[in-house]
Amino acid sequence: MKATKREWTGLAVLALPTLLLSLDVSVLYLALPSLSADLGADSTEQLWILDIYSFLLAGFLVTMGTLGDRIGRRKLLLIGGAAFTVASVLAAYSTSPEMLIASRALLGIAGATLMPSTMALIRNMFHDPAQLGQAIGIWFSCFMVGMLIGPVVGGLLLERFWWGSAFLLGVPVMVLLLIAGPLLLPEYRDTAAGKLDLASVGLSLATILPIIWGLKELARDGWSTTPLLAMLTGVLVGVAFVRRQQRLEDPMLDLKLFRTTKFSAALGISVAAGVVMAGISLQAALFLQVVEELTPFRAGLWLLPQSVAMILGLSLAPRLAHRLPTSTTAAIGLAISAAGLLVVTAGGLPALITGLTMTSFGIGMPMALTMNLMLAAAPPERAGSVASLAETSGEGGIALGVAILGSLGTAIYRGQLDVPADLSDNVARQASESVGSAVGIAHQLSGQLGSDLAAAAKAAFTDGMNVVAIVGAAAFLGCALLAAIALKEAPAEEKVTERV
Template structure:
């Protein structure tokens, strides 16, 4: 006689309202990563930072987010995920005001660092709450897809909204976008978001938390330094130091009775395979996007706002594709969906190799849309598999791991694919500069396409025009080669996904590794 099974409770209005609030917070989190890029000219004119300070203003937010994600995810499991999210939202709003009214480069750098720490509470807290709020597998898949779509929407809306604000207000206005969203989260969140924590969690090991932050910051710093300056001793030392601290951190987790992260998770094939595929997919996507933004502004001569508008079709395609993933799960194995999506993305990257300096806008927009249509389901499915493979009481830590892998994948994509593009650019322009270009201008032109555009505007028209034309041709050649390389990597990842995820079933929500009796949720 068969035993009847009980279907998971379906989500109600409260859960879907809570998801909308969480999605808004995620959208803002990503916008803060992108919107400052448009304000840099005004920041430079107003605060007059050095070149080193300007780099820190841009990078310190991402550094702090990457370094603190795992710690914040683990902390949420211990003190409560809703509580951590609300504390982080309040801190994000306050530090946004501090950043908006910064009067010195040092003050803006410190504000951005605090914003990064606050932002690190958002991604793991929101994702782990989603896994607690949505018990039904299909509803959970849809909720994760909406969560993923919010991130893509933020990357598309940020440049457009930022460009509009900068047309009417000062540079600090881009930071004040956070206030209404975080205010809504603080008001509505306690009413619609449940509280959940691991009732058996011990105290947070401060040394482990510090070691994880140091390890991640060192690795991300080294990778970003390679992307900006090429391989060097400083980058090598930073990455090596980060890896050493990371190994010591893993050894410490194995000895602790109450570790930050149960390293046994990585023995779960489904967890590890999905994490690796997600990491490599982001590596490819972020690496190619670096060239697209430069192409629109520096080759086609578009303004930041125009470039942002032309990026909207790609963002919209990503949102739509990420929403299709739950429907595809109905009868198709996740391995086929992920492999097919990566194959579609590879086709888009190969299409980018047809872009030229004169006739490239249509091909670029179509290629970007195709890439987004392919990648949308990939990120949603792999993220769900990573977090869904962990015990429920460890969902915050698993979310932190997932988001950290995404940060590292993006940084590595910029470093590796960006370095290939830079090497091809410098090799192509060296020795081919037109006669009459001063030595100082030649050095700037050989460094970056942006440098070539700047010095070309200062040179006599014939020489400047020839220099800019050469720089654009060489840059596009580098973009074509890099896009081809990214497409080949995507094909390889598709093969890996087809093999490594072949045992995952549609709506595969088997009991996670290490799950014992599930803890009761905290009172809302």
């Protein structure tokens, strides 16, 4: 059944929270210096202001996706929108770091209701596979537009108003959602679902939160015992969570979904994309600001082409999938991304921007299709759970990419750094910590010694970035092969048994 004007208008309403959530992340980074000075937040409190949102967002996604299946996806979306509005006002007018941290925690929980609800409702509104693919492409494009214009919007707000305006940006958006949502969005819930299993909720939180926290700590401070133990605890609790789901008649997370080849392959590709893109994006941002010594604003401008390219890839993929098999379209996009990462290794600013633009364009193609495949592979009553699982995997993939590929780049940098012999051991040790430290020290040194240290640090960092790019290219080529094989259309007689 083809979607009507009502469904397409409803999609515009669903795009609002998506745009807002992507804006919120980039704007906060710009506001952090001024709000920290105003509230007197120390370094630890600043980290909690940044991280508490993503911790609770990731932790509650699975719970909220399942809850939406039970109580109604539109109802949960509107409840979350109202909570997000209240939390935004509280954050904007916070009078202490503790109040802002608590407000950000509430924003994270409210945000966890928005993403899976929007994706699940799209699955309910668009039944035609081609239109579903187009709708998901538009949804992803809105997310990328938010990331694209976030620094510009945030900069304009913070130049004219106080830091709280960054949080108030979401209030009119959510008010519009609360008004238009009941008029344009359908309600859907699984009438056969049982009660939400609170033990499963607790186990899922105890699985996800330690793992996400551990990955972020590893990315920030390097390898240490505490975050590794936290991640191990999360994995062990995760085993208990899986076993409980296997015993329940109405599980919080239906593990039968993973028996579907397309679902598992699409989820795996989505996670791998998050890992690689997070890793190379971190390296690229450091390269532009430390190696090329560009200001944050100029570095942001150089990154605009890759955001535009990803939007083009997201928009093109559903159209291309009309003419080519989905497996072929996804594989082509992943191959383009792999080629782009190899271009990055050619060295220099033009190669970096060209390669990132190719990579972003290519990855937009499978990302527009994998969510469609996951939603289509699951029965409609499980759409909320599938959407939340995909979002949770995306959060984990990004954290994993920063932790693992960031650590890989740092290890190569330290191994390749050729410190000038005239430096003291203490200064050499500081320079080996990071390229930022080395370049900062080089600027304080006079004459040839400073120039030699800066050149050595920049060369070592570039070597590390190239290794990350090569590893990412290999991962994308592997994903391209997986897409070509696992995402193929099943013969008609196999499709019935493949669905669960």
